[in-house]
Amino acid sequence: RKEVEQDPGPFNVPEGATVAFNCTYSNSASQSFFWYRQDCRKEPKLLMSVYSSGNEDGRFTAQLNRASQYISLLIRDSKLSDSATYLCVVNRRSGGSNYKLTFGKGTLLTVNP
Amino acid sequence: DAGVTQSPTHLIKTRGQQVTLRCSPKSGHDTVSWYQQALGQGPQFIFQYYEEEERQRGNFPDRFSGHQFPNYSSELNVNALLLGDSALYLCASSLVAGQRLNSPLHFGNGTRLTVT
Numbered sequence: 001r002k003e004v005e006q007d008p009g010p011f012n013v014p015e016g017a018t019v020a021f022n023c024t025y026s027n028s029a030s031q032s033f034f035w036y037r038q039d040c041r042k043e044p045k046l047l048m049s050v051y052s053s054g055n056e057d058g059r060f061t062a063q064l065n066r067a068s069q070y071i072s073l074l075i076r077d078s079k080l081s082d083s084a085t086y087l088c089v090v091n092r093r094s095g096g097s098n099y100k101l102t103f104g105k106g107t108l109l110t111v112n113p
Numbered sequence: 114d115a116g117v118t119q120s121p122t123h124l125i126k127t128r129g130q131q132v133t134l135r136c137s138p139k140s141g142h143d144t145v146s147w148y149q150q151a152l153g154q155g156p157q158f159i160f161q162y163y164e165e166e167e168r169q170r171g172n173f174p175d176r177f178s179g180h181q182f183p184n185y186s187s188e189l190n191v192n193a194l195l196l197g198d199s200a201l202y203l204c205a206s207s208l209v210a211g212q213r214l215n216s217p218l219h220f221g222n223g224t225r226l227t228v229t
Contacts, residue, residue: 049217098168
């Protein structure tokens, strides 16, 4: 089983739609969680961190369920500019004082006019 | 405040050749991680450098090696290139202390390597 698994996608939605991405992680020792966004042929950029209590940033809402080892990202009122690949990222201790980030495969979102 | 810079941006090599990629971390960062991203995949962790030493390594063969310099910049070397090494190579910097916290990575633009 992969350490981080995401919805395979791709997702094609109209402008204004609400879309949700799901992600599961296998290592219960994982400690911090992020969603990154990657535009075509560009580097990944942090979209938002994911906190245990859930957090919201404008149209974006992230949720974490530690018991189920599940992370989600909800995008409301989709914009054309939201078209990108969304990467689920998990951080955990990998030995000693080392920490390691593991990326999911990513889910491609295309928002259509 | 300069972000993470990588060079070159694009590179074409032939099977069996060797390549060196370079990375300068974001100002104030002391840790450099390298990732390989194949088309349609998420970034895969290669290794991480801190205090000029390799601190941890992903599932990559010894053909992949690296170095970190006193100014925190880093190089990734790949020997005996294979067609399957064609990918986007991403460098990310961070503060080692930040890894224990909710601290994200800062990525460079990447080097796109094509092996023919």
